[in-house]
Amino acid sequence: MKTVFTTGEAAKICKVSQQTIIRCFDNGQLKGFRVPGSKFRRIPREALYRFMRDNGIPTDALESGKRKVLLVDDDPEIVELLNRALLDDGRFEVKMAANGFDAGMMVKEYRPDLIVLDVMLPDINGKEVCHRVRADPNLEEVRIICISGMVEDDKIAELKLAGADDFVHKPFDVDMLIERMCAQLELEAPALV
Amino acid sequence: MADGSVAHRAATLAWLSPSAPRLAALTSDSAAQFVNDPACLLLLLRFLRPSPTAESLSIADATFRQSSVLEAVATYLDTDGWCDPTQPEVSRILNYSRTIAAKAESLAAVSGTCPPAAARAAGLLAPFGWLAIATIDPHAAEACREKEDFATEPAIVESELLGMSVDALMRRLLHRWRLPSWLSNTLATLRLPLADAARLGADAALSKVVRFAIAAAESDYYGLIGPRLRSVLREIGEAPAAEFTSHGLAASADPRRVPLLKSLLTNTAQALRASGQSRVGELEARIDSLQSTLQTARDEFDIQLRDAKLAALAELAAGAGHEINNPLAVISGNAQWLRARESDESRQRSLDIIHRQTHRVADLLKDLMQYARPSAANPVTFAVNDLFHAVEREADPIAAIKAVSLRVAAATVHVTADPQQIRKAISNLVRNALDVTPTGGVVRLFSRVRGANVEIVVEDTGPGPAPEIVPHLFDPFYSGRDAGRGRGLGLSTAWQCAQQNNGTIRFDRRDDGPTRFILSLPQADLQPLAERQSA
Numbered sequence: 001m002k003t004v005f006t007t008g009e010a011a012k013i014c015k016v017s018q019q020t021i022i023r024c025f026d027n028g029q030l031k032g033f034r035v036p037g038s039k040f041r042r043i044p045r046e047a048l049y050r051f052m053r054d055n056g057i058p059t060d061a062l063e064s065g066k067r068k069v070l071l072v073d074d075d076p077e078i079v080e081l082l083n084r085a086l087l088d089d090g091r092f093e094v095k096m097a098a099n100g101f102d103a104g105m106m107v108k109e110y111r112p113d114l115i116v117l118d119v120m121l122p123d124i125n126g127k128e129v130c131h132r133v134r135a136d137p138n139l140e141e142v143r144i145i146c147i148s149g150m151v152e153d154d155k156i157a158e159l160k161l162a163g164a165d166d167f168v169h170k171p172f173d174v175d176m177l178i179e180r181m182c183a184q185l186e187l188e189a190p191a192l193v
Numbered sequence: 194m195a196d197g198s199v200a201h202r203a204a205t206l207a208w209l210s211p212s213a214p215r216l217a218a219l220t221s222d223s224a225a226q227f228v229n230d231p232a233c234l235l236l237l238l239r240f241l242r243p244s245p246t247a248e249s250l251s252i253a254d255a256t257f258r259q260s261s262v263l264e265a266v267a268t269y270l271d272t273d274g275w276c277d278p279t280q281p282e283v284s285r286i287l288n289y290s291r292t293i294a295a296k297a298e299s300l301a302a303v304s305g306t307c308p309p310a311a312a313r314a315a316g317l318l319a320p321f322g323w324l325a326i327a328t329i330d331p332h333a334a335e336a337c338r339e340k341e342d343f344a345t346e347p348a349i350v351e352s353e354l355l356g357m358s359v360d361a362l363m364r365r366l367l368h369r370w371r372l373p374s375w376l377s378n379t380l381a382t383l384r385l386p387l388a389d390a391a392r393l394g395a396d397a398a399l400s401k402v403v404r405f406a407i408a409a410a411e412s413d414y415y416g417l418i419g420p421r422l423r424s425v426l427r428e429i430g431e432a433p434a435a436e437f438t439s440h441g442l443a444a445s446a447d448p449r450r451v452p453l454l455k456s457l458l459t460n461t462a463q464a465l466r467a468s469g470q471s472r473v474g475e476l477e478a479r480i481d482s483l484q485s486t487l488q489t490a491r492d493e494f495d496i497q498l499r500d501a502k503l504a505a506l507a508e509l510a511a512g513a514g515h516e517i518n519n520p521l522a523v524i525s526g527n528a529q530w531l532r533a534r535e536s537d538e539s540r541q542r543s544l545d546i547i548h549r550q551t552h553r554v555a556d557l558l559k560d561l562m563q564y565a566r567p568s569a570a571n572p573v574t575f576a577v578n579d580l581f582h583a584v585e586r587e588a589d590p591i592a593a594i595k596a597v598s599l600r601v602a603a604a605t606v607h608v609t610a611d612p613q614q615i616r617k618a619i620s621n622l623v624r625n626a627l628d629v630t631p632t633g634g635v636v637r638l639f640s641r642v643r644g645a646n647v648e649i650v651v652e653d654t655g656p657g658p659a660p661e662i663v664p665h666l667f668d669p670f671y672s673g674r675d676a677g678r679g680r681g682l683g684l685s686t687a688w689q690c691a692q693q694n695n696g697t698i699r700f701d702r703r704d705d706g707p708t709r710f711i712l713s714l715p716q717a718d719l720q721p722l723a724e725r726q727s728a
Contacts (some may be wrong), residue, residue, distance in 0.1 A: 011444065075523065078519065081523060081530065147522075148518075149515045149517065150514050150515055150518075151514035152562065165607075170522035171525040172522060172526070173525075
């Protein structure tokens with residue numbers, strides 16, 4: 001388990017900006033140390049936990065140390081397949097939704113780091129989900145990877161305009177999809193376990 | 194001797210000859226001059242094509258300079274049929290004719306019951322039997338008229354003196370000369386009661402008008418009506434015209450003896466035939482233009498049809514993309530998951546195959562989409578050689594597996610096109626060639642310049658496509674294709690790529706030698722490129 005965090009990592013875990021973490025570090029609210037011989041700030045796990053608890057930030061992300069993923073697809077077998085692969089990988093905590101409405105609710109409650117979003121949903125189109133997530137300033141940090149069997153290049157371009165960070169064609173290579181997720185989350189590609 | 198009688202001889206006349214000046218006038222276009230001459234009118238009614246109807250007949254406007262009329266005249270010119278219009282009895286008959294004609298025309302115009310031009314024609318021809326008699330013997334006509342009983346029993350007097358009633362003579366001539374039925378039925382029945390005449394096909398309105406006109410004219414000539422009415426009728430009618438002259442010819446000249454009249458008629462007929470040919474040429478040109486219009490419409494229709502097909506295909510691909518790729522994702526994902534946990538090598542290989550084949554189906558759908566809705570070309574000027582190397586690198590492993598020799602000749606030409614699309618086109622052609630070439634065969638890729646185009650040629654020693662499938666070589670998924678060649682979308686996509694870049698792909702039909710596909714693209718103009726490089 002990770003014991004020391006950079007200000008960037010702490011910012012992601014707390015879902016605040018890196019500047020906020022640096023300000024709190026510098027005014028003493030968030031205890032830590034600087035790397036000897038340099039000015040880089042480092043925050044021990046216990047100090048970050050105390051800071052989050054004192055400021056009412058949910059501590060589950062720190063407790064698990066895993067990145068939160070929301071899988072949205074109306075095909076339960078695809079959801080099951082990805083869930084299994086992500087759990088096998090070990091670095092992800094996964095929740096699932098089968099339609100756009102549930103996805104919208106869960107984005108606000110669960111605060112995922114990343115959404116794997118099928119475009120052709122039975123109720124709200126994936127593009128609309130992208131729009132709604134991007135319209136909420138509190139969800140600025142959430143990454144979105146769209147997946148779809150659609151073959152029209154122009155529609156894929158539209159999704160990216162609507163706020164999707166990446167697009168992966170179905171059928172996909174599962175390892176490749178996880179690599180693309182890691183790239184969005186700035187995780188190292190090989191599993192850290 | 195019945196056959197020798199005046200009327201019987203008159204019944205064998207081939208025609209009534211107009212006077213020489215009128216015949217000469219037929220070769221120019223002074224149509225209005227014929228309006229008073231029964232012989233001319235008979236010619237026109239017999240030989241004008243199309244044959245004038247009562248409604249269409251318009252002497253003043255008609256174009257008589259028809260080769261059919263002139264040729265008939267030239268043919269009949271040497272036969273009997275002419276009578277001197279200046280001879281007193283002939284002149285009298287002509288004036289009689291013209292009087293009836295003028296009165297019939299006025300009556301028709303006033304009553305509105307029949308076309309005035311038709312009434313005038315019928316009136317002018319009503320006594321033409323007498324002209325035929327006068328042609329054979331003018332004195333015989335005169336003798337009849339002077340007979341006491343003629344006013345009351347004309348048919349008996351005529352039969353006695355002429356051998357046949359003038360009515361019977363007219364019926365024979367009307368029949369032999371094949372005059373239009375609306376006219377001949379009316380003229381042949383003039384002495385019958387009106388109801389019977391109508392039953393025999395006469396035009397009732399026309400008959401009435403002509404009969405009244407005849408009655409009025411006869412009152413002039415036989416003094417049956419008082420001078421006062423006579424003068425009124427004369428006012429309605431027109432003054433007897435002076436005999437027509439033209440071309441410096443006298444009306445009294447026998448047309449058969451007028452020098453050069455026949456050649457004038459024949460030459461004019463030939464000139465008209467020639468101008469008829471130019472008319473034919475004109476009509477042919479119009480037909481050509483109609484055909485090319487039809488062709489253009491057909492081409493546009495074909496393009497629309499192709500576009501509609503592509504749009505339908507694109508829609509299908511888009512729908513299928515969603516419906517098929519989802520289950521493929523499940524199949525492939527599960528195969529990958531099993532593969533990651535499988536230690537048995539043969540099971541690993543099976544799972545790899547499942548994974549690979551699902552992606553093959555997905556690629557096919559993507560190709561279908563690209564074929565149906567190709568992305569716009571992004572043209573740059575590049576050396577064909579660069580593409581050849583890339584295609585060779587890509588195809589070499591396949592050639593090696595099949596033990597087919599792939600020979601690529603260096604190309605020094607440039608084209609301006611989308612390199613990705615052209616590479617895809619060449620690659621698909623080479624792939625198609627490799628697919629069908631049996632082991633030990635050869636596939637060649639080379640380029641050549643033909644005029645303003647660069648031709649990229651892909652040759653193979655495999656069996657050529659069967660003739661019946663050649664028209665469908667570039668159709669996507671054409672089911673009649675022999676196994677191997679052009680399976681799927683390879684050739685269709687290559688064709689589409691060429692189209693996108695103003696190029697063409699064609700199959701080079703040869704009975705002997707290698708199978709050849711030729712991709713033709715406009716050669717790049719390297720002048721501006723050289724200038725840029727030197728700048």
